[in-house]
Amino acid sequence: MAHPYAGTGAHTTSYYAASANPVPDRPALTGDHEIDVCVVGAGYSGLSTALHLIEKGYKVAILEGARVGWGASGRNGGQIVNGLNASLQTIGKRYGGETATFVAGLVQEGGQIIRERIKTYDIQCDLKEGNVFAALTSKHMQELEERRALWAGYGIHNQDMLSADEMRAHVKSDLYVGGMIDHSGGHMHPLNLALGEAAAFESLGGVIYEMSPVTSADTEVARPVVRTAEGSMTCKTLVLCGNAYLGHVVPALTARVMPVSTQVMATKPLGEALAAELMPTDVCVEDVRYILDYYRMSADKRLLFGGGTVYGGADPKDIKAKLKGNLDKVFPQLKNVEIDYAWSGNFALSFSRVPQMGRLGANTYFAHGYSGHGVTGSHTFGRILSEAIHGDLTRFDVFAALPWIPFPGGRALRVPYSVIGSWWYALRDKLGV
Secondary structure, rough: OOOOOOOOOOOOOHHHHOOOEEEEEEEOOEEEEEEEEEEOOOOOOOHHHHHHHHHHOOOEEEEOOOOOOOHHHHHOEEEEOOOOOOOHHHHHHHHHHHHHOOOOOOOOOHHHHHHHHHHHHOOOOOOEEEEEEOOOOHHHHHHHHHHHHHHHHHHOOOEEEHHHHHHHOOOOOOOOOEEEEEEEEEEHHHHHHHHHHHHHHOOOEEEEEEOOOOOEEEEEOOOEEEOOOOOOEEEEEEEOOOOHOOOOOOOOHHHHHHEEEEEEEOOOOOHHHHHHHHHHOOEOOOOOOOOEEEEEEEOOOOOOEEEEEEEOOOOOOHHHHHHHHHHHHOOOOHHHOOEEEEEEEEEEEEEOOOOOEEEOOOEEEEEOOOOOOOOHHHHHHHHHHHHHHOOOHHHHHHOOOOOOOOOOOOOHHHHHHHHHHHHHHHHHHOOOO
């Protein structure tokens, strides 16, 4: 079956797809239907929104253009990292102290929702606790200390600084001068989390239509209508959660975000002994550079190593070559290790690095633009969207009121401007300034 953006619609050739839990066959949308709530996108945002709403008693259907978790939700690094891309300090300077306090109150909520879902619905996704931020310079250490102090000022006390020796207790690498551990972070198999949330939704009577890319959406009418190649769905409330893969279907949202690809690869299984030697506490790690490395051990003891960005969402020609040099710097012990899987996927970048939430017309809602922090943010925003649809607009209105900033030069120039910016920050990383 031809597909406008996903080829056959099958999952990418990732380690996650190769180790995914079994899933049922799901139909494509055919014919004309009506429903209380129609959610577009079966990634974390859509699944979180839909599951919260069906738990409240709504009749909900999800339209997915490919397969559940096909996009960023099934390809990401699998790290539960608290916070938004934009720091609490940036949010305070840009939007005021009251907004910063509000955001601080929910930066850990996404991780809590993930754990609740895993426990309530017995989702098998290899959940592990703890994430570490790695510092390559004394300036990085200063930034981490300032972050820890800032978060503590908001009553968040889950983070501890790590000396160089303490860092080596988590990661056997000479690359780092120290770091910071967030005990409330963690990691898991991201595709299996999405598949488990989909199964939970279906167990409560929800319906998911796969291979049903939306071709058009009437968002301004009282009863929104979405159309696919073979059917339509009319609903009381429409929720758009296509994120980096919504494309040009809803023109009002196209210019708000830019797709950016990031890459991940998986080594062959390293064995219990070597895995324990390299990462004794089995936490996940990301460094604090602008263009960062992130990595962790899988349940079967592969090193999953990610990084790199390509603005505009294109896949690099050789993912292994793009990432292997950085892996060798972190773990010279793995210089000759075999790489079994390498893949790429897109996240949606907002110019402000703050996720966007809002409404088109009276009854169409959207959320997108997590800017690389979507694992936790999407779960939180799904809950907030469900609250708004259920009648409590308190938290929705705060985010909906935040001004969104267009990319300089509009759609035509957003990629080259962003590439120039990334070069600048990459140079700063290299120089340590």
